[in-house]
Amino acid sequence: MGTLVIWINQALVFGSVIMLGAIGETISEKAGNMNLGTPGIMCVGAAFGMIGAHGYENSVESPNALLCIVIALSCAFLAAAIMGAIYSFFVVSLRVNQNVVGLVITIFGVGVAKFFTKLCIKTTTGNIRARFAAGVFGKKIPWLSDSLGIASDILFSYGFMFYVTIVVAVLVTLFLSKTRVGLNLRAVGENPPTADAAGINVSKYKYLATCIGAGITGCAGIYCVLDFKDGGWATADIADIESYGWLAVALVIFSMWKTVNLIWGSYLFGFFYWAYQYLPSMIGISISTDLAQTLPYIITIIVLIVISLSKRKENQGPASLGLTYFREDR
């Protein structure tokens, strides 16, 4: 039982991280920008968020929890949004192939993350840890987290970002389906000439959606470091975050581009991703780590097959996803 609860806890926090990443990617993809730079952007968000959080708590006597959150998240958001702007500049303004730019952004982002953390965070011990920020991000809800027995263990033993992420997913779902701007955004990703003819500024929507989406993805990066990784930072972590970024990209497909599906899909991914740690002790099955961690990708492939078999257009991705739009193209 105890192992199962630990597994659930890990799956949920991990799922929450990639959910936030996937929310950002979904917003971008809804505008027709297939941002494969997501892994790199998550790394950049993690790095700059860490620079901000670490810098803040080491420069003041008694750090303030709220300020710590604001600094960490806004550093991550801004740095990631700049990456999104670079992506948009190439894809929207220069009309370069989206896949090429996306992969370049990922490679570039990983490099930027490594370089700037080494440059900005000086350490004598070799261990970098944002102790205070990790405490703030990992702080559980008082009372709820310890007095409801098993419910506390499963539902309430997480930091605030866990709940924020669910709220963001719900808000983005409502935004996309119930607001005028959301409708316009979906139209841009489905059929840009139509959106253009309807008087929507396609480039503006694409830029904004991608930058805001990238910013949210960046927040997933710092969330990962300060909560899931408990504030620790080593160069090896960047490779981890990068692979989580790919998982977020896969999760968007798994959710069939519906943010509401991310809420359960991400946790499912978390379960599968960490199954290798718990399966041996729980039911005595032991499989290779690398093989086990491909499970989320395998179910994504299955989902893709199901999507392509079903004729329902609503389940498919935005129709113009991955395509560049040029008004006077004939």
Next chain:
Amino acid sequence: MEPKVAVLMKGISKSFGGVVANKNVDLEIRHGEILSVLGENGSGKTTLMNMLSGIYYPDKGQIFIDGKEVNIPSPKAAFELGIGMIHQHFKLVDVFSAAENIALGCNEKGRYSIAKISEKIKNICDKYGFDIDPAQKVYNMSISQKQTLEIVKVLYRGSKVLILDEPTAVLTPQEAKRLFNVLVNMKHDGKAIVIITHKLQEVLSVSDRVSILRKGEYIGTVNTKDATELSLTEMMVGKRVELDIERPVPQDPVERLRVRNLTCVNPDGRKILNDVSFTAYGGEILGIAGISGCGQKELLESIAGLQTVEEGGHIEYYPKGGTEKEELIGKTPVQIRRLGVSLSFVPEDRLGMGLVGSMGMAENMMLKNYSDGTSFFTETKKPRELAEKIMKELEVVTPGVDTPVRRLSGGNVQKVLVGREIASSPTVLMTAYAVRGLDINTSYTIYRLLNEQKKKGVAVIYVGEDLDVLLALCDRILVLCAGRVSGILDGRTATKEEIGLLMTNTKSVLEEDVQE
């Protein structure tokens, strides 16, 4: 009373790359009037209107709306000025409902509510006589419904100037008639309406004035009541067009293709072809008539080997010089091509089937014969020569044979497609909608080419939309109705009414199905 001028365009010029689309065009659009903009394909009608609706920006010239000079940098600006355009390719989002499509980009004050928008749509529909379900998804709509939605969309935004780009190209005659009734209703409501077209009957029956463009230049404007089909044609093409299509008597026709009991089921399980039997002879043109979507495409694709057909059907081919018949069912498209059965299908979007948009003419020629020759390298000289020949003979307007074909105008793309099929010197030549959207001159060139093939003894199967053309060109006319052959008529003696009756004979066909 002076007519109220809604829009005045003065000295408009626009070019794409080296190709001039519009040169010094003037145009006047008035309230409470229907104006036809008439011109051949590639004459710049759509480009001109696109500049009014903000899709393109003119290189030169002025636009006045209600007397004031304006600048229309974007479609949004056009909307704000009360200009709405219904494009030939509908600008609708497939996965959205009718109401969502209408709400799109429409920045009304107040809360966004689909219920409220649906209510307003209903009011517009009642006022002008449309029929639309606001909750229906666009991908479930028929073409005519989509067009209605487009018009309602424009009206919803309170546009005073409506521009329709070839509105009847995709409609059945009945649907077209209904559309014209609605247009007249809107005209009486004081709207200014522009229809871009190249169909003379439409111009004469519905519009008040006609402005004519030729090769991007403005020729003139006449009142419809003073115009005749002949005078308009002269203005449009600049030279008198031979209105009679040549039809030589078939010289000793030989059996080339015999189709027996062909049945074809579409993915939804509906019989798209039902027990079709006919024979095609070399040296004659067999026309196929029918309302679009009655199985014309599937019939040709079955013969070309692109469709799976039900058991029990036969497609027998009698090769030239041989006595042995060949069964085409079960052969691959390549094998069928090698036997000399050629298909040129011109789809609605023209580039969809048969041509690669980003390749030049020469490379597109190569698509059909890349496997010829024995060398490891592809043969490039012959396709290039062929492309140059087609370019010259069919007067394809392009900067060169290496220019990507998607940059050519629709009519020119079609010339490339049909020209290539004819060049492969087949024994059975199937063309579908070969003149769809083509101007008169080019259409005649195509008819001439088909007749040349016929004289050579080729069995030509011509699927067409225009009954007049079918009656003037074809030796026999097969009429398809809901997947069945409802009759085969002699092209020399048949009348339009006869064909029309057979085409719309769906009721008896459906009743037969029920009885089965």
